[in-house]
Amino acid sequence: MTQTLTQAEPLVIDGIALGSRLIMGTGGAPSLDGLGAALVASGTELTTVAMRRYSAPGPGSTGGTNLFDLLLENNIRVLPNTAGCFTAREAVMTAELGREALETDWVKLEVIADEHTLLPDALELVEATEALVERGFKVFAYTNDDPVLALRLEQLGAAAVMPLGAPIGTGLGILNPHNIELIVSRASVPVILDAGIGTASDAALAMELGCDAVLLASAVTRAQDPVAMAQAFRHAVIGGRLAAQAGRIPRRTHALASSAMEGRPDL
């Protein structure tokens, strides 16, 4: 039953079925070899990359064509992002570069307001989503945990909305579970919890709240043992989804005995 449940329901985005509901980022890994091992251990089938100036690949290189080759070799779909963009104009240009370089019209749209919070700039995000949808992109919109904004992005044509749990890289977990639940309850596109994840239970909670997938990077790449942490997340996402579908017991104020009081021996 459980096997059927996890295997029968791939995450489908833009007609593409993904067997794993764990989407990985690649930022923060000290070496490409270590990153490759962690990605394989995570079981991910979709992984984000940033678009930056080309520099010749060499020993210890963390970029160049090495990273793209690593993903291709492991049959992991690539999701170019627009990290580092502050305006819709920059984000659209970066998305176009990603589409041309990596031959995919999927893009993780990130338009941040400032470097201290790395929080999305809602106005630029809306403008960029509109422009990218118009240009034929499948937009994965990284957004604030704002149910109103998330719905707006969906209405503009986003293929998936990706509310943050907490600011990027903080590892603070899901700061507003209620908002995430609200977003999930009203969305008809996949909801992917993105950013702020610190440890496996955060990812499990995201899935229990009804999210369709979880995206994380630092929690694995900056863990003391990235491969072990990647395995932990792989299981946490599966466990959280199963729990969400299994129907949890209601919360109660008072205890409810699980052993019958009748038939106790007279001691």
Add this chain to the structure above:
Amino acid sequence: MSTIQLNGAPRPLAAGTTLADLVTDVTGRELLPTGKPADGGRLGVAVARNSGIVPRSQWAVTALQRHDDIEIVTAVQGG
């Protein structure tokens, strides 16, 4: 001597150089006229010239001009 800007740094420009020549020089990969690598793999780079994207199919027929501002980008760790 003529120069272009490549990824923010000046670079000498020989007459008749095309974008395809430049990409081959930078990446070390021979290109077919379509802009795809001759080795059958995937190149994974994109080129912007003076803030406009040049599709790979146009690289071989795009002659570089002096003062062109070229950006060659690829996938790196992030996100």
